Amino acid sequence: MLEEAKRLANARRNPPPKGGKAPKQEKEKKLNKRVLLQKDKHAAKENRKRILKEHKEKLKREEDEKIKNGEVSRRKLQVQATCNDKEKNGLETDIDCGGQTCRNEYEDIRGMKHYKLCKFAQNCEIPADCVSTSCTAGVCDPRIPFSSKDDNELLQNMLTAFFQIINENGGSELANPFLLSTDFENFLFQSINPDNQKLSTIQQTVFDELLDNLQTQQGLQVPNVKLFFGFLSRGKPFKAVKQAIHDTQATKEL
Helix, strand or coil: CHHHHHHHHHHHHCCCCCCCCCHHHHHHHHHHHHHHHHHHHHHHHHHHHHHHHHHHHHHHHHHHHHHHCCCCCHHHHHHHHHCCCCCCCCCCCECCECHHHHCCCEEEECCEEEECCECCCCECCCHHHECCCCEECCEECCCCCCCCCCHHHHHHHHHHHHHHHHHHCCCCCCCCCCEEHHHHHHHHHHHHCCCCCCCCHHHHHHHHHHHHHHHHHCCCCCCCCEECHHHHHHCHHHHHHHHHHHHHHHCCCC
16 A cells, blocks of 8 residues: 555656656657667668669679770770769870870761861870860960861861860750851861961951851841851851862962
8 A cells, every 4th residue: 555655646646748658668659769770870871872882883784885886995995984084084184185095096086087176275295186186385276267188177177176165155955056146257267277266367357258158148136046056067157168268278378
């Protein structure tokens, strides 16, 4: 009887919470909840590690499969990675260009081979390291305006100019990129003068006439006309630029 009276008195002094659960039960519940959260975090971490490991293993299998099928050598894969990592390493003469590592490597862009050669003012060892095929005192020389030697070089200059302007305008994410007619003068200038050199008097006259004729004939004086690369590289603009380069070279007054 005495023990029972003590128990009842203690219960009156420390009543259970409104939910009906005793303090000890509430503590146990919180403790169990923390344990479960810790387990969930650990499981999520382990899951991320597993996914990352599987992804790396998949890439390794794909690489080994390419090597096995003779599609590409292991050295080729290593070189491709080196020539695209935005760092000067290996035997490159400058960042991702030139040297034994990159001068013979290329990217296929719209069916054209763009070799990993160094641009104007980048470092070089031999002329073959440079887009201009000219290396002076360890530095690539600029390309002379109106000097594209063939259709392929002109198309590469036009493609480079096209995407450079698009990137400057923030349109690199477009699925089907385009320029506007207001970009045409800049595009034309970069296509015939990719290293932004000062034009001679004759070259400037030829450029001004070329620009005026194309803008008039193609209706490019109207703002915000969309210009896709197919139109620029296969239509009247390409033929007109090619003819202007031919005529300018013929004068021998570059």
